[in-house]
Amino acid sequence: MTKQDSRPIGVFDSGIGGLTVLKELALQFPKESFLYLGDTARLPYGSKSAHTIRKYSEQNIHFLKRLNVKAIVIACNTASTQVPEADFEGLPLYNVISPGSERALSVSSGKRIGVLGTRATINSKAYTNKLLELDKDAQVFDQACPLFVPLAEEGWDSDPVTNIIVFRYLSQLLQHSIDTLILGCTHYPILKNSIARVTGSTIELVDSGEAIAHWLERDFIQGRLGRSDSKEHRHVQIMTTDSSAHFTEMALRILKPLKADEFKVVDL
Amino acid sequence: MTKQDSRPIGVFDSGIGGLTVLKELALQFPKESFLYLGDTARLPYGSKSAHTIRKYSEQNIHFLKRLNVKAIVIACNTASTQVPEADFEGLPLYNVISPGSERALSVSSGKRIGVLGTRATINSKAYTNKLLELDKDAQVFDQACPLFVPLAEEGWDSDPVTNIIVFRYLSQLLQHSIDTLILGCTHYPILKNSIARVTGSTIELVDSGEAIAHWLERDFIQGRLGRSDSKEHRHVQIMTTDSSAHFTEMALRILKPLKADEFKVVDL
Numbered sequence: 223m224t225k226q227d228s229r230p231i232g233v234f235d236s237g238i239g240g241l242t243v244l245k246e247l248a249l250q251f252p253k254e255s256f257l258y259l260g261d262t263a264r265l266p267y268g269s270k271s272a273h274t275i276r277k278y279s280e281q282n283i284h285f286l287k288r289l290n291v292k293a294i295v296i297a298c299n300t301a302s303t304q305v306p307e308a309d310f311e312g313l314p315l316y317n318v319i320s321p322g323s324e325r326a327l328s329v330s331s332g333k334r335i336g337v338l339g340t341r342a343t344i345n346s347k348a349y350t351n352k353l354l355e356l357d358k359d360a361q362v363f364d365q366a367c368p369l370f371v372p373l374a375e376e377g378w379d380s381d382p383v384t385n386i387i388v389f390r391y392l393s394q395l396l397q398h399s400i401d402t403l404i405l406g407c408t409h410y411p412i413l414k415n416s417i418a419r420v421t422g423s424t425i426e427l428v429d430s431g432e433a434i435a436h437w438l439e440r441d442f443i444q445g446r447l448g449r450s451d452s453k454e455h456r457h458v459q460i461m462t463t464d465s466s467a468h469f470t471e472m473a474l475r476i477l478k479p480l481k482a483d484e485f486k487v488v489d490l
Numbered sequence: 491m492t493k494q495d496s497r498p499i500g501v502f503d504s505g506i507g508g509l510t511v512l513k514e515l516a517l518q519f520p521k522e523s524f525l526y527l528g529d530t531a532r533l534p535y536g537s538k539s540a541h542t543i544r545k546y547s548e549q550n551i552h553f554l555k556r557l558n559v560k561a562i563v564i565a566c567n568t569a570s571t572q573v574p575e576a577d578f579e580g581l582p583l584y585n586v587i588s589p590g591s592e593r594a595l596s597v598s599s600g601k602r603i604g605v606l607g608t609r610a611t612i613n614s615k616a617y618t619n620k621l622l623e624l625d626k627d628a629q630v631f632d633q634a635c636p637l638f639v640p641l642a643e644e645g646w647d648s649d650p651v652t653n654i655i656v657f658r659y660l661s662q663l664l665q666h667s668i669d670t671l672i673l674g675c676t677h678y679p680i681l682k683n684s685i686a687r688v689t690g691s692t693i694e695l696v697d698s699g700e701a702i703a704h705w706l707e708r709d710f711i712q713g714r715l716g717r718s719d720s721k722e723h724r725h726v727q728i729m730t731t732d733s734s735a736h737f738t739e740m741a742l743r744i745l746k747p748l749k750a751d752e753f754k755v756v757d758l
Contacts, residue, residue, distance in 0.1 A: 263542050264532055269643075271732050274531050341736060372640045375537075383658065386651055464539050468609060 227448025230255035230457065231438075232286035232294040236278075237265035238469055239371065239409035240297030241460075241476040243318070246431025247295070247438065248458055248480050253450045255457040257289055259488070260473075263464035266371060267300040268340025268407070275342065276304040281490050283310055293447055295434060299406045300340050303348035314447060321433035322404050323352040329426045330402040333357060336395040336425075337364040339406035340371070349406055363398045367391045367407075374412040375472060384416045392420050402426045412476065459484045495716025498523035498725065499706075500554035500562040504546075505533035506737055507639065507677035508565030509728075509744040511586070514699025515563070515706065516726055516748050521718045523725040525557055527756070528741075531732035534639060535568040536608025536675070543610065544572040549758050551578055561715055563702060567607055567674045571614035582715060589701035590672050591620040597694045598670040601625060604663040604693075605632040607674035608639070617674055631666045635659045635675075642680040643740060652684045660688050670694045680744065727752045 233244050237260050244258050259282055261267075267275050279301040286294050293314040296302045302317030309315050326335050337349040344366040353360045369387050378384050395403070403425050405411055411429045418427065441447045450456065458480070462469060465487045473485070501512050505528050512526050527550055529535075535543050547569040554562050561582040564570045570585035577583050594603050605617040612634040621628045637655050646652050663671070671693050673679055679697045686695065709715045718724065726748070730737060733755045741753070 263538060265537075266534075269533075269734065269736070270531060271734055274732050368644050369637070369640050372637050376636050383651070383654055386654070390651065464542050466537065466539055468537070 225445055225448030226451050227292050228255070228450040228452045229290055229292040230257045232257050232259065232289070232291035233297050234259040234261065234282040234286060234294065234301070235297040235408055236260070236267040236300065237262050238473050238476060239374070239407065239412075241473055242408050242411040242429070243295065243297035243431040243434060244458070245477050245480045246435055250435045251438065253452065253456055255450065256459070257286060257291055258458070258460045259286060260460070260462040260469075261490070262462040262466070262469055266340070267298060268342045268368070268371065270342060272304055272342075272346070275300055279305050283315070285488075285490050287311070287313055297408050297430065299408060299430065300342045303343055303346035314441070316434055316437060318408075318430040318434055319348045319352050321437045322406065322428055322430055323349055323356055325433040325436065326402050326404050326428045327353065327357050327360065329428065332401045333360045334398065334400045334402070335360055335362050336398070336400035336403040337362060337406050338367050338370070338391070338403065338410060339364070341366045341368055343406050349404060363395050363400060365391055365395055367410075370407065370413055371409045374409040377472070377475075379412050380415055384413060385419060388413065388416045388420045392417070396421070400425060402428060405429045457484075458482045459486070461486055461488045463488060463490055493713055493716030494719050495560050496523070496718040496720045497558055497560040498525045500525045500527065500557070500559035501565050502527040502529065502550040502554060502562065502569070503565040503676055504528070504535040504568065505530050506741050506744060507642070507675065507680075509741055510676050510679045510697070511563065511565035511699040511702060512726070513745050513748045514703055518703045519706065521720065521724055523718065524727070525554060525559055526726070526728045527554055528728070528730040529758070530730040530734070530737055534608070535566060536610045536636070536639065538610060540572055540610075540614070543568055547573050551583070553756075553758050555579070555581055565676050565698065567676060567698065568610045571611055571616035582709070584702055584705060586676075586698040586702055587616045587620050589705045590674065590696055590698055591617055591624055593701040593704065594670050594672050594696045595621065595625050595628065597696065598628075600669045601628045602666065602668045602670070603628055603630050604666070604668035604671040605630060605674050606635050606638070606659070606671065606678060607632070609634040609636055611674050617672060631663050631668060633659055633663055635678075638675065638681055639677045642677040645740070645743075647680050648683055652681060653687060656681065656684045656688045660685070664689070668693060670696060673697045725752075726750045727754070729754055729756045731756060731758055
């Protein structure tokens with residue numbers, strides 16, 4: 223039984239990394255409208271404390287809720303570690319930890335799973351705990367990669383320096399013979415080519431956008447979420463809490479071939 | 491004529507980079523007390539807009555003013571670009587742009603000056619404008635180095651990868667035959683060894699801590715600022731707007747051999 227609901231889906235992230243998730247969702251669900259909030263004034267969340275990350279995340283959720291969204295996707299891995307709830311005052315919430323963990327286990331051949339993330343995401347052990355909750359026989363090896371976000375934002379995504387740094391961070395995980403690797407930060411898909419060059423073709427890469435698209439599709443089918451059946455052009459609006467020419471330029475690069483209808487700066 | 495004033499000197503930065511300035515000042519002025527505020531919850535400032543940087547800086551100044559400091563040093567280069575005033579409601583303010591520019595010109599042999607900084611600092615052209623205001627014959631070449639802060643925070647300050655990245659950012663400035671290089675971000679002195687390895691011994695490096703210490707000494711002598719003549723042990727207190735074990739560990743490393751009397755988390 224399919225419900226109809228033409229309200230937009232809210233997506234938030236600490237910055238522009240979550241646009242990799244927005245792109246995946248917007249391309250996969252071409253009739254759905256999206257409101258994206260990038261908290262660029264306060265980014266990065268990855269180096270902040272659990273308390274602060276939770277506080278900022280709740281402010282972002284309240285902001286999107288006031289704009290009458292039908293669900294909220296927490297695209298930021300770091301924020302997802304602090305907001306595990308499946309709904310917020312009746313509004314469906316999606317974090318990236320559960321979908322990413324589920325997908326990693328489903329594609330893994332030997333349950334030897336690597337996790338990359340920001341320092342905060344790795345310290346939280348959110349992926350490790352979720353993976354072990356879903357499969358107690360899984361073996362999980364994690365690694366914080368604090369330089370990946372600035373490398374992605376610098377646009378050095380196909381650069382020898384990035385290859386060296388990727389190799390530095392991954393060498394220990396490779397020694398543990400992982401067969402699957404969770405890219406546990408929304409910026410990391412931007413570096414996917416460099417990462418794949420180091421991991422080779424035998425290690426499955428799992429990114430948050432693909433993983434969460436599966437969950438949304440399941441919830442559309444099961445009726446937890448209504449689909450938009452609007453005959454009009456759907457809207458993709460990008461809001462940030464700070465403006466910067468560099469961000470807009472990066473955003474356009476990440477979103478390609480998706481085109482946003484509007485960019486604007488908002489105050490939370 | 492020397493005034494006496496045992497109130498502490500306030501120092502603020504977007505994070506822990508300004509501790510390189512605090513250390514320089516605290517070692518040079520062993521009788522002065524210092525209150526350091528690192529706005530770690532909202533760092534980095536370097537990628538934010540001018541409007542947001544100014545707003546956050548004013549909040550930091552108000553906070554330190556309420557704690558009854560006798561002067562405020564804006565250790566953050568990015569914040570300094572947005573707060574050029576020499577006083578704030580009667581309280582002496584020191585930014586790092588003027589002292590750094592003055593010092594660069596005084597040590598430069600041929601007035602060919604390079605400036606390194608965050609994207610926001612370089613975009614602001616604050617150093618270029620100040621250098622040309624002080625000496626219209628100076629030639630200024632600048633370069634944003636967005637990876638330096640995360641490299642310093644990762645602790646890779648003596649690492650081959652850092653050498654490669656330093657060389658990448660500096661190669662254009664070296665082609666312009668600079669004779670002096672302003673380290674226009676308080677984190678950069680942490681990478682001084684790597685930077686010096688690329689620049690060689692013929693290029694003078696100017697860092698904010700040394701430059702601002704000269705200005706404070708001058709103002710102590712001229713009586714704009716009163717010296718502390720307290721017979722008691724002076725206090726060095728470090729406040730941050732967010733807590734994190736990684737920051738405390740980094741802070742202790744940067745401050746060595748200086749010891750802080752207190753670390754605490756505050757809400758602005």
